[in-house]
Amino acid sequence: xxxxxxxxAALLAGSTRGFxxxxxxxxxSDTEIRIGNTNPYSGPASAYAAIxxxxxxxxxxxxxxxxxxxxxxxxxxxxxGYSPPKTVEMVRQMVEQDKIFxxxxxxxxxxxxxxxxxxxxxxVPQLFIxxxxxxxxxxxxFPWTMGFQPDYHTEAAIYxxxxxxxxxxxxxxxxxxxxxxxxxxxxxxxxxLGKDVGRIVKSVTFExxxxxVDSQIIQLKDSDANVFMNFxxxxxxxxxxxxxxxxxxxxAHYLNNVSVSVAAxxxxxxxxxxxxxxxxxxxxxxxxxxxxxxxxxxxxxxxMDHWMPGANKGDANHxxxxxxxxxxTETLKRCGGELTRANLMKQAAGFQKFRVPMLLPGITVNxxxxxxxxxxxxxxxxxxxxxxxxxxxxxxxxxS
Numbered sequence: 214x215x216x217x218x219x220x221x222a223a224l225l226a227g228s229t230r231g232f233x234x235x236x237x238x239x240x241x242s243d244t245e246i247r248i249g250n251t252n253p254y255s256g257p258a259s260a261y262a263a264i265x266x267x268x269x270x271x272x273x274x275x276x277x278x279x280x281x282x283x284x285x286x287x288x289x290x291x292x293x294g295y296s297p298p299k300t301v302e303m304v305r306q307m308v309e310q311d312k313i314f315x316x317x318x319x320x321x322x323x324x325x326x327x328x329x330x331x332x333x334x335x336x337v338p339q340l341f342i343x344x345x346x347x348x349x350x351x352x353x354x355f356p357w358t359m360g361f362q363p364d365y366h367t368e369a370a371i372y373x374x375x376x377x378x379x380x381x382x383x384x385x386x387x388x389x390x391x392x393x394x395x396x397x398x399x400x401x402x403x404x405x406l407g408k409d410v411g412r413i414v415k416s417v418t419f420e421x422x423x424x425x426v427d428s429q430i431i432q433l434k435d436s437d438a439n440v441f442m443n444f445x446x447x448x449x450x451x452x453x454x455x456x457x458x459x460x461x462x463x464x465a466h467y468l469n470n471v472s473v474s475v476a477a478x479x480x481x482x483x484x485x486x487x488x489x490x491x492x493x494x495x496x497x498x499x500x501x502x503x504x505x506x507x508x509x510x511x512x513x514x515x516x517m518d519h520w521m522p523g524a525n526k527g528d529a530n531h532x533x534x535x536x537x538x539x540x541x542t543e544t545l546k547r548c549g550g551e552l553t554r555a556n557l558m559k560q561a562a563g564f565q566k567f568r569v570p571m572l573l574p575g576i577t578v579n580x581x582x583x584x585x586x587x588x589x590x591x592x593x594x595x596x597x598x599x600x601x602x603x604x605x606x607x608x609x610x611x612x613s
Contacts, residue, residue: 234550240314241552246545247287248272249313251303252320252343256294257421260447260477261320263524264343265290267534268318270520271542281545284552289313295320295421297327304328308337315340315557317541318361318534322346322394323421325358333357338557340544341537341587345471346397350585352562357554359561359585361537365394365469366401368493368591369444371608372467373405375491375593376440377412380465384414386438388429388445388453391418398444398469414438419449430456443468443490451482458486466490470591475500475600476527484599492601493591493608496536497571499526500600509570536571540578540587543567575607 240247252265272286280286289311293299300319307313308331315338319325322344329348332339333355341361342349345368349360376383387402389395395418403410415436417429426449433441434457441464443453450472457466468490472478475498479487497504504510513535517526524531545552547560564587567578578587590609594601 236551236553236556238314238553239312242284244284245287246281246284246552247289247311247313248541249304249307249311249316250288250290250318251293251300251316251324252290252318253295254292256296257448258295258321258446260474261343261530263477263528263530264318264320264534266524267521267531268538271535271538274516274520275542281542282549286545293321293324295324297323300324301327301331304331308332308335313337314552315554317341318343318537320344322397323392325349326393329355329358336554338554338561340557340561341541343537344394346393347401348393348397352583352585357558359558359580359587361540361587362533363470363493363495363588363591364401364586365397365444366404367589368470369398369401369442370405371493371591371593372442372491373402376465376467377406377409380440383409383412383440383465384436384438385412385440385442386433386436386464387413387416387442388426388433388449389416389418389442390445390449391420395444398442402442402444412440419445421446423449425456426452427456429453430462431460434460434462439464441466443472445469445472447472447474447477451478454478454482454486454490458483468492470494473498473601474527474529476525477530479596479599480527487596488598490596492594492596494594494601494603495573495576495588495591496529496532497573498529498594498601499532501602502600503603513571532571536569540567540569573603573607 254262272288276285291303317340320343325342339358345362345365347364347366389399417432419426470493473492544560548556562580562582564578564580576590590607592603592607593605594603
């Protein structure tokens with residue numbers, strides 16, 4: 214619906230200079246933009262609670278500074294405990310009762326899978342979601358869903374190629390979560406290995422609700438593998454690192470990017486047990502001293518000191534939450550007075566070489582109406598001492 218006066222020509226033009234017409238869908242008005250979110254503040258994936266808390270705080274800081282084009286963000290974030298049935302229930306409530314404008318950064322592959330068709334049927338944006346499953350980049354079939362981080366499939370393919378190039382007679386053991394998140398990594402690994410897929414000597418899975426992965430790590434160690442692909446969320450990843458060390462198993466160890474937090478994973482696993490672990494990164498790590506004088510890091514530190522003074526800066530989830538909130542804020546700004554869901558997706562699909570604070574130098578956000586993968590580049594890093602150390606060149610999806 215158009216709000217305000219203006220000539221017929223201006224109404225037809227929609228947003229001619231000087232006669233910009235305001236247009237709103239549910240959840241947007243002259244004063245407010247309602248954004249929904251689900252996050253596991255409790256349950257097996259509660260290490261990710263830091264993301265939801267950071268986003269909530271970021272929008273509070275945006276509101277204090279005057280909002281987005283004069284509108285305040287009302288951020289509704291609910292605890293789904295990483296349980297897909299709860300996600301479905303909560304998202305239906307937000308869409309049908311709370312009348313949110315968009316869902317932003319809902320976390321988890323299984324949780325987002327459960328609402329994928331619903332969001333697209335309702336034509337409500339499921340935007341910059343917190344999962345790297347490759348299926349979020351399918352604008353032809355799901356035009357209302359877009360991911361944020363590099364996709365798991367490409368990441369795993371990069372690990373496969375690195376292991377083949379650096380480990381003599383590679384024999385690969387795989388730990389993965391028994392859902393679409395884990396299967397995406399395993400699929401990427403197999404594709405990256407190509408004709409060498411037979412080098413996988415053992416592959417075991419676990420459920421997100423399993424108390425430990427100790428028995429799985431014992432099986433992997435007993436397979437005589439010399440490469441360990443650790444495709445697990447923070448809690449299980451840390452357990453896997455510690456158990457491998459307890460068993461005296463010292464393979465070349467690759468850890469998926471979703472579990473790189475020094476505070477939430479590496480420290481609980483024991484720094485001494487994590488030495489030499491390799492992962493792919495696209496964000497600056499606050500524990501890496503090389504970024505101390507970088508303008509992005511100085512701004513982030515100042516923001517954290519003011520807005521989240523009690524938070525652990527060693528938790529990479531705070532960096533992640535800050536970066537994706539910046540991108541969402543920019544996307545909403547670009548909508549101007551046309552706060553329709555279709556325009557939000559149009560703006561999200563219109564970034565070219567856009568620099569988001571805290572992304573590694575050389576990595577930018579790029580999207581188009583046919584490309585819903587905002588970040589398609591990573592750099593490998595190795596754990597050394599009590600922090601990550603980058604090495605090699607920036608690798609793009611097409612070069613994996």
